[in-house]
Amino acid sequence: MKVKRKERRTRWGMALVSVVFVVCFLANTYIAKAAEITPRDIARGSKLTEILNRGVLRVGLLAQYPPFDMMDKNGEIFGFDIDIDKMMAKELGVKLELVNTAWDGIIDTLYTGKTDILIIGMTRTLKRMLRVSFTEPYFVHGQRLGVSKARQRNITNWEQLDKPGKIITVMLGTTGDFAATEMFKKATIRRFEAAPEMIMEVVRGRADAFQWDEPQVAIHVGRNRDKIYMVDVPGHREEMGFAIQRGDPDFLNWLNFFLHELKRKGILDELYQKWFVRAHEWQDRLPK
Secondary structure, eight states: OOHHHHHHHHHHHHHHHHHHHHHHHHHHHHHHHHHHHHHHHHHTTTTTHHHHHEEEEEEOOOOOOOOTTTTTSSOEEESHHHHHHHHHHHHHTTTEEEEOOOOOTTTTHHHTOOOOOOOOOOOOOOOOGGEEEEOOOSSEEEEEEEEEEEOTOOOOSSGGGGGOOOOEEETSHHHHHHHHHHHHHHSSEEEEHHHHHHHHHHHHHHEEEEEEEEEHHHHHHHOOOOTEEEEEEEEEEEEEOOEEEEOOHHHHHHHHHHHHHHHTTTHHHHHHIIIIITTGGGGGGGGO
């Protein structure tokens, strides 16, 4: 009996030694492989290298976001972001391909191979950073409400709209959606997949207000002054950045320096003047 127990202990001991040996072998192999990865390997695997080899920069956007990304009467996409896209492609020495897609699922296009980068006035948030890497900010703004004159003639702050029976429209999955959900506890929030539907609900008097980024609300109030007016939403400061796949330090480094140069040369300031201060020069290009 004692002999059998001894044999069992011996077998268990040998098995344990074998497991430890295999684990150590695999760990050493992994460490050796990791040590073989060089900066050159990282550069070869970067999206930046892929773009240069392909000769085309594919930028994801949604052409419903004036003055950043818009489509004119002839179907041409133009705007603040598009000017940046063109400059970026020129610096890279490649052609530009604009990929116009729906907002819902736009981040997925980075991982399905449809786009290389998203330049779409996307606000940097911790939640989105779980899926993408953001550059440094290229535009900073707040939130505003576009309020219906027909339904709400004398509103001066958003709290006056947080009542049963009031209707706030938002674009699904935007920071306007997230902010409105936090703010409005009594009013009804209606979500739309496209911006025009969200805005027209208010313009046509079927909703009390729409909530969106300050630049967009200002543009649409300017186009519909007889129908809507703007109300401030304090405490919402948002930073827009370019979005790329996570885990690509080479591409992110290049993009941040590209932005640094745009700021240093005053180009972003020039674009602000062109697309915001002198908005009357391009608004006639938009469909009615």
